[in-house]
Amino acid sequence: MNIYTTDKIRNVVLLGHGGSGKTSLVEAMAYLAGMTSRMGKVEDGNTISDYDKEETKRLFSINTSVVPIIWGDTKVNILDTPGYFDFVGEAEEAVGVADAAIIVVSGKAGIETGTRKAWELCEKYKLPRMIFVTDMDIDEASYRQIVEDLQGLYGKRIAPFHLPIRENGRFVGYVNVLQQRAKRWTEKGDVEKTEVPDYSKENLEICREALMEAVAETSEEFMDRYFGGEEFSEDEIRQALRVNVADGSIVPVLMGSNLLARGMYTLMVDIVKYLPSPEKRTCTGINAKTNEVYNADYDFSKPKSAYIFKTIADPFIGKYSLIKVNSGVLKTDDVLFNHHKDVEEKIGKLYVLRGNRPEEVKELHAGDIGALAKLSDAATTDSLSTKANPIVYIRASISTPYTYKRYSAKKKGDEDKVSQALQKLTSEDLTLKVVNDSENGQALLYGMGDQHLDVVVSKLAERYKVEIELKKPRVAFRETIRKKADVEYKYKKQSGGHGQYGHVKMTFEPSGDLESAYVFDQCVVGGAVPKNYFPAVEKGVQESVTKGPLAAYPVVGVKAVLYDGSYHPVDSSEMAFKVATIQAFKKGFMDASPVLLEPIAALKVLVPDKYTGDIMGDLNKRRGRVLGMNPAEHGYQEIAADIPYMELYGYNTDLRSMTGGSGTYSYEFSRYEQAPSDIQQKEVEARASKIENGEE
Secondary structure, three states, X not given: OOOOOHHHEXXXXXXXXXXXXXXXXXXXXXXXXXXXXOOOXXXXXXXXXXXXXXXXXXXXXXXXXXXXXXXXXXXXXXXXOOOOHHHHHHHHHHHHHOOEEEXXXXXXXXXXXXXXXXXXXXXXXXXXXXXXXXXXXXXXXXXXXXXHHHHHHHHHHEEEOEXXXXXXXXXXXXXXXXXXXXXXEOOOOOEEEXXXXXXXXXXXXXXXXXXXXXXXXXXXXXXXXXXXXXXXXXXXXXXXXXXXXXXXXXXXXXXOEOOOOEOHHHHHHHHHHHOOOHHHOOOEEEEOXXXXXXXXXXXXXXXXXXXXXXXXXXXXXXXXXXXXXXXXXXXXXXEEEEOOOOEEEEOOOEEEEEOOEEEEEOXXXXXXXXXXXXXXXXXXXXXXXXXXXXXXXXXXXXXXOOEEEEEEEOOOOOHHHHXXXXXXXXXXXXXXXXXXXXXXXXXXXXXXXXXHHHHHHHHHHHHHOOOEEEEOOOOOOEEEEOOOEEEEEEXXXXXXXXXXXXXXXEEEEEOOOOOOOEEEEEOOOOOOOOHHHHHHHHHHHHHXXXXXXXXXXXXXXXXXXXXXXXXXXXXXXHHHHHHXXXXXXXXXXXXXXXXXXXXXXXXXXXXXHHXXXXXXXXXXXXXXXXXXXXXXXXXXXXXXXXXXXXXXXXXXXXXHHHHOOOOEEEEEEEEEEEOOHHHHHHHHHHHHHHHHOOOO
């Protein structure tokens, strides 16, 4: 592949709802650019960007892929992202290195939840954007309705560039709103001039007015002239569009058919013409030596630096670190310094990935996207630079996973293989997290949703030949007591020679501190129990609180006091006093009105205003306590509630179902509270049967 300078590069991320046509749009663009001789289809599993076996099996994108498309003398790096919310981390990584976005909307489905989320991501990263309406070959597609809906949501920034021309239900051409001229496609695939159809003239007036309003909004002078009834010249309009599309104050709307590869030519031309090259964007890091701000700004003349935005760790194609060059020019065999890991690495060959196909290049200029192979220590979100000029860039903000399940290897002896495979998957996917919950004897797998976790199970089986089983996680209950109990236990064993003798009298009562498992004290008078046995008694308490007598959960908030007992000068031992204490604890605990405590989460649910009633009703059913509501951006409300952890299982799926995928939630541990008696009874019975069957 040729070398492209910063001004000849465009980094464009495709965003939109799942199924809106992002991957098939890449196919049409690549075909039109002469990269392929025929277009692949998602349903046939032969597209450039959906190359993973899971993607071809499930017929949707799971990973972000980079497809560089050469258009004239410009290299357009297309970042094709998944639309489904379980794989939002992939989209967040791509948006962090893009300089502009195309939000893809299905002409048939219209504005969907994923469309709004894509817009919000662009707002967060201040990305200039275009909207491309696909499926215009489908008769039910309504371009006009989509434009009206977009304007209703985002106001006068929305500027329709084209109108479709239909004949007998077929998509045959388009009207250029700016030029007020029409073109139709010929049999050969190119275009010829035609008259604007009469039925399009009314829509053309509406769209032209919308475009002129968007241009007028860009300056006071234009606003005055617009209200004065003046017409803008074509050159003035184009100049205003160049400036204002690049700064995001105008959002063009284009349209086409991926299936027929129509509309892509004007899209590619407008990408090059209106969307900014990296040199028009800013990029700052911190110099780790001086702690000063480093303005990289994709300047090829500055010391070299890069940011790793994604890792591919595939057993078939190897490990690749996908990078964006933030300053300087990277060359083959350069040595780069990773400040986070404090290592220097020779980068060897430079690559450009086209889907999963690496192509070697000699140089990567500032602003370009490429790949480095086999960097042993580098991880996603690490920064690379020279040791003389060590630069650190802000790590991308990736969504936190809150859906989790317990996992275990299906085959005994596979535990190490599973662990290693999961380590590779977590290096690729920052929204996947493995947690060893040793306290409750379980390994937990966290993801963005059930579908995400299902894909992980499939990847483990397909790529790494290991199988895991997902189960409902155990809830981390605790046990404590509400009353005081006074108990005595004598442990006496005679078996020829030395026997065993330990005798304790103890009280057990609530300590008032649920943060600590126990408090131990003694007030033995007259040496009834010698001092050298006190540690053994405490050890008995210490062992007892790891698994409580009620349901074998850890014990908290107990005060144990040894006040009397007796000993035998020959048969007493530390072991005997420890055993006596363990038995005394069991009896005393059960006599002191034992209760189960359940963990409570502080939950925040972010939903559009219209769903708040449904969400609060559902939280009440889940034993949640709604604490309040706060207005958030974009017409959303944040609902704050306390909810038991056991009621959060499956919440992600239900929340998406209730809100059409627009609701999100987060939570953190708040405290422990006494579980209701019916919950306690069920849990004690379930735990007893599991222990009996050897499942715990």
